[in-house]
Amino acid sequence: MKDMSYLRVMERKNEIMKQAIGIDYQQFELSPIAFDYERMMKEVGYSLNEIKEIQSETGVGNTPLLELKNITRLVRKISKPGYGAKIYLKDEAANPSGSFKARRASVSVYHAEKHGYRGVVAATSGNYGAGVASQAAMRGLKCIIVQEVYDSTGLGQPEILEKGRKCEAYGAEVLQLSVGPELFYTFLKVLEETGYFNASLYTPFGIAGVETLGAEIIEEIRKREGKDPDAIVVTHAGGGNLTGTARGVQKMDALDTKIIGASVDLSGLHMASDKAFNRKAFTTGHTGFGMPFATWPDRADVPRNAARALRYMDRYVTISQGEVFYVTEALAQLEGLERGPAGNTSLAAAIAIAREMKEDQIVVVQETEYTGAGKHPSAQLTLAIEQGIEVRRGNPADDKPGERIIIPEEPAQIHVKDVDLDKVRQSYLKNVVEKIHINSVNKLELTFLAQEIKESEAYVLRILQEMGVNLK
């Protein structure tokens, strides 16, 4: 009988993972710091054409790209003359499970089936659960989803409860946990007990599945506009949405298209806190994932995370909860598209960003998600009000996560806050130095680190030297 205590199970992590993913990550390691990311993506993942084929088998992708004519007009009305980019929206809610996560799940579930796994397991409180459950239903595999749902009083987050219901609707077993990072422990136990495939969000399969999203955007915009979009705004949490989309854009050689990450600002709320859990009106797409995953991607449930947002991010902005709710209303009322709030994070950011851009420029918002009971502004704001959080109209600059949600009074009040990417890059390098305990780097590691943060080797070396780390 195996010892199933927390510490013993965590100690068996690598062996459980190797069995559950079937990837020998060791073969890509180049040094304690560096690994061959591109070789991992190429050898473990699938090519863009293979993925298109896999996704077409289960009706994933090729979602409508909609020109938001009224929102574009609105933006131009509140911009300086000659400003206000045309806004397109990729309606990812049209995927089988209601979000882009179907793309991410499709390749993992295909791969699990191909390699003879009888089932798939995913640790996720987000739309990914429904994505995996839906794909597993189509391919006849069993599915277990492990979610973080409740606080210690038994109060569940409405949008996560809805996501759990949806997984059960697709025939999945749903394990609903209370708050805490030990979700990972339950996840490992389930993998060990069942021998199922770990349909992690962060394997090369998951990320490669999103590449078609970036590629479709470029193909479609070229067809309609005869040029590439100037910017694509991506909701950023764990980094897979941004990484996969950007890789697809690069594979289409759209090298001038800027990739902008956007997260809901939840600064000040501790993500593992029982008391803070239900003071959030967003449970995904927020800075509580966006920041830690950008600055240390290898915190994920696989040895090497294939989602490495800093490699691709040209700009990173935050937006307040109230602004996203306002924009969710605007999308329904002006464009006739009622969609889930978390998926509109990038749209809210794009409205502010489009105002800085010229009229002949194009910005693409690359996702929407389905909406329904729980996953809805009124459900999430009702929870907020019941938790004693103030919800009112006003200047969104006064928004304070966990205390006040300020719904803008007018569209011109929607603003993004730029995150200083230099600080994020430096924080990544600091994590490398502290977590791997290094006092020098070699040339190969320097090259790797420069790629990791999309900066020059000279930049990396300067920052490392400030921390007492030198070139060997």
Place this chain on the structure above:
Amino acid sequence: MKVPKGSWVQIHQIVLNPEERAPQVPDDTKQVPLELRVNGFLDQDAEIGKEVTITTLIGRKLTGYLRKENPRYEYDFGQPIPALLTIGQELRNFLFEEGRSK
């Protein structure tokens, strides 16, 4: 009152007691257990609160304390939110009506 075998139920387990929680957990979370709730079909007649086995939607057997029979979906659309209700009209007026009057 007994819940009959075969009913759709929710069970509850304590996964970790407060003293077993991970070292990195913040203080407020460390004071409470890690709990699990799972739905499935009840394997034997049982009373609420008793230890039971269920068969989940994928056929796994799990044990725990019987919490609820036919558990209700405990979420909805909430209440209409006054701070959101007028946004549509405001934006339509701004975009269409002002334009028409010009």
